[in-house]
Amino acid sequence: MYLADSRTADPAPDPRTTAAPDRTRPGRRPAVPGTVLALGAVSLITDVSAEMVTAVLPLYVITALGLSPLGFGLLDGLNNGVGALVRLAGGHLADGGGRRHKVVAGIGYGLSAVCKPLLLIARGLPAIGAVLAVDRAGKGLRTAPRDAMISLASAPEQRGRAFGVHRAMDTGGALLGPLVAFAVLRVAVDGYDAVFTVSACVAALGVLVLVLFVPARAGAAGTPAPAPAPAPPRPALRDSLALLRRPGLRRLTLCATLLGLTTVSDAFLYLLLQRELGVPAGLFPLLPLGTAAVFLLLAVPLGALADRVGRRRLFLAGHAALLLAYGLVLGPLRGPATVVAVLVLHGAFYAATDGVLAAATAGAVPAEHLGAGQALVGTGQALARFVCSLAFGAAWSRWDGRAALAVAAAALTIAALFAARLLRSAGTDGDHHTPEGAPR
Numbered sequence: 001m002y003l004a005d006s007r008t009a010d011p012a013p014d015p016r017t018t019a020a021p022d023r024t025r026p027g028r029r030p031a032v033p034g035t036v037l038a039l040g041a042v043s044l045i046t047d048v049s050a051e052m053v054t055a056v057l058p059l060y061v062i063t064a065l066g067l068s069p070l071g072f073g074l075l076d077g078l079n080n081g082v083g084a085l086v087r088l089a090g091g092h093l094a095d096g097g098g099r100r101h102k103v104v105a106g107i108g109y110g111l112s113a114v115c116k117p118l119l120l121i122a123r124g125l126p127a128i129g130a131v132l133a134v135d136r137a138g139k140g141l142r143t144a145p146r147d148a149m150i151s152l153a154s155a156p157e158q159r160g161r162a163f164g165v166h167r168a169m170d171t172g173g174a175l176l177g178p179l180v181a182f183a184v185l186r187v188a189v190d191g192y193d194a195v196f197t198v199s200a201c202v203a204a205l206g207v208l209v210l211v212l213f214v215p216a217r218a219g220a221a222g223t224p225a226p227a228p229a230p231a232p233p234r235p236a237l238r239d240s241l242a243l244l245r246r247p248g249l250r251r252l253t254l255c256a257t258l259l260g261l262t263t264v265s266d267a268f269l270y271l272l273l274q275r276e277l278g279v280p281a282g283l284f285p286l287l288p289l290g291t292a293a294v295f296l297l298l299a300v301p302l303g304a305l306a307d308r309v310g311r312r313r314l315f316l317a318g319h320a321a322l323l324l325a326y327g328l329v330l331g332p333l334r335g336p337a338t339v340v341a342v343l344v345l346h347g348a349f350y351a352a353t354d355g356v357l358a359a360a361t362a363g364a365v366p367a368e369h370l371g372a373g374q375a376l377v378g379t380g381q382a383l384a385r386f387v388c389s390l391a392f393g394a395a396w397s398r399w400d401g402r403a404a405l406a407v408a409a410a411a412l413t414i415a416a417l418f419a420a421r422l423l424r425s426a427g428t429d430g431d432h433h434t435p436e437g438a439p440r
Contacts, residue, residue: 033153033162035149035150035214036154036162036166037165037169038209038215039149039166040166040170041169042109042206042209042210042214043169043206044169044170044173045173045202045203045209046109046112046203046206047171047174047176048173048176048180048202049113049116049177049202050173050177050199051173051176051181052178052181052184052195052198053119053195053199054177055182055285056192056195060192061128064192065124067128075125081386082133082136082137083137083139084378084383085140085383086136086140087141087375087378087379088372088375088376089141089375090104090142090144091144091148091240091375091376091378092371092372093371094144094148095240095369095370095371095372096368101146101148101371102145102214102215102216104145105141105142105145106142106207106210106211107141107142108137108138108142108143109138109203109207111138112135112138112139112203113138113200113203113204113207114134115134115135116199116200117196118131119196120193120197143374143375144372144374145371147163147362148370148371150358151358151362152370156362156363160304160306160356160359161303162303163355163359164300164302164306164356165299165300165303167299167303167351167354167355168295171295171296171299174288175289175296178285180198180202184198239369240369240376241376243365243372244376246365248363248364249361249365249377251422252360252361252377252423253380254380255315255422256357256377256380256384257380257381258418259319259384260380260381260382260383260384260385260388261385261388262408262411262412263384263412264388264405264408265385265388265389265392266288266291268389268392268393268401269329269346270288272405273287273329273339273342274287275401276329276330276401276402277329277335278334287343290347291343291346291347294346294347294348294351295350295354297347297351299351302348302351303351303355303356303359306356306359311356311359311363312360312424314352314356315352315353315356315423316419316420318348318349318351318356319349319353319419320416321352322346322412323413323416325346325349326405326412327409328341328342329342357377358377361373361374362374388408392404395407
């Protein structure tokens with residue numbers, strides 16, 4: 001951890017030498033900034049804690065507390081909406097320089113950590129709903145300032161790779177969390193209470209790592225961190241919302257929102273895999289792990305590829321992979337190979353879109369508005385996916401899951417074609433800056 005943190009700024013030149021070490025000489029790839037590695041460690045630890053709870057929560061509230069599946073679905077949907085809305089506030093509050101990005105992110109991580117032990121005493125829908133709402137609010141609060149810190153710590157031409165590294169570490173936590181919860185349930189007498197207790201301890205460790213190892217200020221990779229200076233006034237809320245007047249950010253937000261409206265939630269896709277492709281019920285919990293494993297493997301190489309070929313291109317290619325996954329579910333092929341192919345395409349979709357969209361957003365807004373810019377794009381996408389989940393659930397209830405997915409696939413095709421045309425007219429906003437005439 002100390003070594004990772006020390007990379008955020010170049011060391012002072014040795015007075016016995018004539019030049020500082022050259023970190024960018026040909027043939028040597030720049031190291032991932034220490035701030036990115038430290039934030040990746042925080043996300044990994046926090047995701048272990050969060051996914052421990054997520055893995056057992058549906059069964060806990062339905063079997064142990066007697067909540068209906070419909071009630072749980074409504075509870076989860078509303079709390080996801082809360083997190084999306086709070087993301088706007090987090091991005092706005094964090095902008096303005098100084099230590100604000102780290103402070104706002106720390107408050108978000110702290111809120112989520114406090115919620116874990118509260119699950120030990122929460123009983124009934126109102127109490128659990130309140131705890132989960134605060135937890136989602138913490139997630140929404142920290143997301144934009146965290147991504148802003150990654151953007152500020154990374155050289156513009158390396159942001160795709162930096163976000164890929166962060167998302168890979170984050171996904172590593174998503175893989176470990178359910179496994180840790182499963183192990184705790186097997187060995188603990190109190191079962192769910194033991195899971196919540198261990199989750200709280202892990203979340204507290206994540207906050208500690210943030211406080212100790214993430215620098216408050218970080219310059220771009222390969223440049224010294226800026227000297228402490230009085231923080232400028234925080235931008236007014238109208239200044240943050242006015243970012244949508246910038247053509248590049250407006251196009252990214254519109255495309256992310258339109259494509260989010262046609263992105264079926266993971267839970268529904270896994271249910272369709274189980275029903276349409278005959279996945280045994282006992283193997284159902286492993287489906288999310290398959291997606292996460294592919295995401296983990298592809299996040300870094302696809303992030304680096306986005307830096308070379310253009311982030312918009314890879315973002316659209318990721319949605320093409322998702323469309324292929326829908327086609328396999330709807331197609332005539334059955335068997336384990338088809339299930340694996342769907343999970344590979346699903347994981348590739350996330351690897352080509354999640355961090356890549358954040359990197360593209362960082363290139364479309366000025367540095368003093370990075371938090372608000374990330375929040376605007378992320379909130380539009382999150383709310384759109386929430387609406388899609390509600391619409392898809394209603395369509396499944398009215399028709400069936402197969403028909404609902406066919407409609408979603410047709411809508412995704414139209415949205416992707418529109419997004420491709422819109423982003424093609426966006427010039428170079430949101431992508432890295434390449435020399436004139438260089439391949440995009």
